[in-house]
Each structure stands twice: as C-alpha cells, then as structure tokens.
Amino acid sequence: MTTVQDTARPVGALVRRWRERRRISQLELSSQTGVSTRHLSFVETGRARPSRAMVLRLSESLDVPLRDRNHLLVAAGFAPAYPQEPLDSAAMAPVRAALRQVLDGHSPNPAVVVDRTWNLLDANAAIGVLVAGVSPALLEPPANVLRIALHPDGMAPYIENFGEWRAHLLARLRRQVEHTGDPELAALHTELLDYPCDQDDPAVEVPGPGVIAVPLRLRHEGDELTFVSTVATFGTPLDITLAELVIESFYPADRATAETLARLAAHT
Structure with missing residues (x-):
C-alpha cells in the first residue's frame, strides 16, 4: 500500500518500489508488458513520464492492489480509475x-x-x-x-x-x-x-x-x-x-x- 509520504514520490520511484517488492527485473517486467527495458528505466528514473495506459498495464503486471493503482495514476498526473463505494451505499x-x-x-x-x-x-x-x-x-x-x-x-x-x-x-x-x-x-x-x-x-x-x-x-x-x-x-x-x-x-x-x-x- 502507498503511504501518505509515498503519494509525494514520483511515479517512477513507485513503479520501481513495486517491481522490487515483486522481486522481478526490468527485463522480466518488459517481457510481461511489452514495454522496452530502456523505457522502463527512463520511467523509473524520472526521465520519461508513463501514459495512463502504461501505468495501468504495469500495475496489472505487478499485481498492484487497486487502491495503490490509483496512487500510481495520481503520481503520474492522472485521475484515479477505481472507485471506492462504501459498503452501505x-x-x-x-x-x-x-x-x-x-x-x-x-x-x-x-x-x-x-x-x-x-x-x-x-x-x-x-x-x-x-x-x-x-x-x-x-x-x-x-x-x-x-x-x-x-x-x-x-x-x-x-x-x-x-x-x-x-x-x-x-x-x-x-x-x-x-x-x-x-x-x-x-x-x-x-x-x-x-x-x-x-x-x-x-x-x-x-x-x-x-x-x-x-x-x-x-x-x-x-x-x-x-x-x-x-x-x-x-x-x-x-x-x-x-x-x-x-x-x-x-x-x-x-x-x-x-x-x-x-x-x-x-x-x-
């Protein structure tokens, strides 16, 4: 889960953190998502900004929980994608x-x-x-x-x-x-x-x-x-x-x- 402090982190740092938590390499993530290792490296170091579609694709491949996918989207400058309805709604x-x-x-x-x-x-x-x-x-x-x-x-x-x-x-x-x-x-x-x-x-x-x-x-x-x-x-x-x-x-x-x-x- 992304903490309050994490929400201020660049999206690339959050992607790298999730990749490392899943213990997979950039090469493995590249193979799973079709994103080149060069571009992944640029995203993680902040040299490139991922598109909304790429954030969602990386999140899916890294099995990021839905609430944290929203944090990744916000960190990349996009609106959250996943609602959170109260159970009594x-x-x-x-x-x-x-x-x-x-x-x-x-x-x-x-x-x-x-x-x-x-x-x-x-x-x-x-x-x-x-x-x-x-x-x-x-x-x-x-x-x-x-x-x-x-x-x-x-x-x-x-x-x-x-x-x-x-x-x-x-x-x-x-x-x-x-x-x-x-x-x-x-x-x-x-x-x-x-x-x-x-x-x-x-x-x-x-x-x-x-x-x-x-x-x-x-x-x-x-x-x-x-x-x-x-x-x-x-x-x-x-x-x-x-x-x-x-x-x-x-x-x-x-x-x-x-x-x-x-x-x-x-x-x-």
Missing part, C-alpha cells in the same frame, strides 16, 4: 445481499466478512461459538478479528493449539504485508507479535502425520471443537471496497464438532 446493495446469502448459507458453521485490515464487517449467528469467552471490549466496533483471536482477553485462552494457530495467523499476515507493503497491516503484525503465548510457536508450517490443514481447536463449554477454514473473495472486482472484502468460513473437521454446531443452532 446503494451501489453496493447487490454485494451486501450476496454476502448475507453466503453467510446465512454457511450456518450452522461460523463465517465472517472482514476488510483489508481484518476489521469485522459482518458475521452469521454461528460466530457466537467462536467468541463466547471474548471480552466485550474486543468486540466493540471496529472489532479486529486477529486481535480477537490472539489477544489474551480474546479467544487465546480457549484455543487448545494456540501456538500453532498463532503461528499460522502471523505467517498469513506477514505474507500479506510483504505482498502489499501496507503500513497499517505492518503495525498490526508488530502489535500481535507482542501478545503473550505460553505454547511452542512453530517457525514454519510443517504438517504432522495425517494433517492436511492447520486446524483451529477450540474449547467450548467442556467440548473441544475442531475447525478448518476457507477464504473467499469476489472475482474480477473493479471497486476498491469490493476487492478488499474477504469471507472466512469455519467448517467442522470432525463429526463431534458438526453435531455440536447443529445442536447449538437448533437452540438459537
């Missing part, structure tokens, strides 16, 4: 309806919708099983699902494999920071690292015998519930808000968990 009504259909369709399994910084935007009723012991303060808007998961007043005391789950979430967030360069996500990662953990924290995600995914093993009212999660996004978004929405769903990893979820849903 009239234009986003079909999106809200789709989200509600997905969330309700996942019941009795928990599911949440988050934004790019992991703030909770919506959830289904089944999320109550995950946050049953969480401090109300952590659930106050804007509630952040990673804080809820890893804070000692959140889910942490109830997660049986907390070290493993913590390592999984931190690695996932770290990869997101590396991909986007987002300073808000970097600050969140630093904050979460400071939360205490009294279990072994694996340095890498290596499966044990018979393990196919990192599970979430949660104590709930004397039972141990085991989940695997899936992540979904909207396809081919052209709006920043839409591009940054993520739906995460938790599915039972064993029959006992499925039966408990069904029982809890029947009593709500």
Whole structure:
C-alpha cells in the first residue's frame, strides 16, 4: 500500500518500489508488458513520464492492489480509475445481499466478512461459538478479528493449539504485508507479535502425520471443537471496497464438532 509520504514520490520511484517488492527485473517486467527495458528505466528514473495506459498495464503486471493503482495514476498526473463505494451505499446493495446469502448459507458453521485490515464487517449467528469467552471490549466496533483471536482477553485462552494457530495467523499476515507493503497491516503484525503465548510457536508450517490443514481447536463449554477454514473473495472486482472484502468460513473437521454446531443452532 502507498503511504501518505509515498503519494509525494514520483511515479517512477513507485513503479520501481513495486517491481522490487515483486522481486522481478526490468527485463522480466518488459517481457510481461511489452514495454522496452530502456523505457522502463527512463520511467523509473524520472526521465520519461508513463501514459495512463502504461501505468495501468504495469500495475496489472505487478499485481498492484487497486487502491495503490490509483496512487500510481495520481503520481503520474492522472485521475484515479477505481472507485471506492462504501459498503452501505446503494451501489453496493447487490454485494451486501450476496454476502448475507453466503453467510446465512454457511450456518450452522461460523463465517465472517472482514476488510483489508481484518476489521469485522459482518458475521452469521454461528460466530457466537467462536467468541463466547471474548471480552466485550474486543468486540466493540471496529472489532479486529486477529486481535480477537490472539489477544489474551480474546479467544487465546480457549484455543487448545494456540501456538500453532498463532503461528499460522502471523505467517498469513506477514505474507500479506510483504505482498502489499501496507503500513497499517505492518503495525498490526508488530502489535500481535507482542501478545503473550505460553505454547511452542512453530517457525514454519510443517504438517504432522495425517494433517492436511492447520486446524483451529477450540474449547467450548467442556467440548473441544475442531475447525478448518476457507477464504473467499469476489472475482474480477473493479471497486476498491469490493476487492478488499474477504469471507472466512469455519467448517467442522470432525463429526463431534458438526453435531455440536447443529445442536447449538437448533437452540438459537
């Protein structure tokens, strides 16, 4: 993500920064975009100004997030190309309806919708099983699902494999920071690292015998519930808000968990 300071940088410096973040050479980028290495070098050093079409082509090839493509366009002297409609706007009504259909369709399994910084935007009723012991303060808007998961007043005391789950979430967030360069996500990662953990924290995600995914093993009212999660996004978004929405769903990893979820849903 481009910071406030970055918006004052020449477009060439921003292009070079994204190219280096993606760890590709000017030659590779030239091959992908059809822009000569000589012209790319001139753009990055400020000796040439890219056209609007070239900025968009380079952004697409470098997999630059939509909000940062706008920053590149502005830095090059052009108007932003990508809108950012509030989720509660009239234009986003079909999106809200789709989200509600997905969330309700996942019941009795928990599911949440988050934004790019992991703030909770919506959830289904089944999320109550995950946050049953969480401090109300952590659930106050804007509630952040990673804080809820890893804070000692959140889910942490109830997660049986907390070290493993913590390592999984931190690695996932770290990869997101590396991909986007987002300073808000970097600050969140630093904050979460400071939360205490009294279990072994694996340095890498290596499966044990018979393990196919990192599970979430949660104590709930004397039972141990085991989940695997899936992540979904909207396809081919052209709006920043839409591009940054993520739906995460938790599915039972064993029959006992499925039966408990069904029982809890029947009593709500």
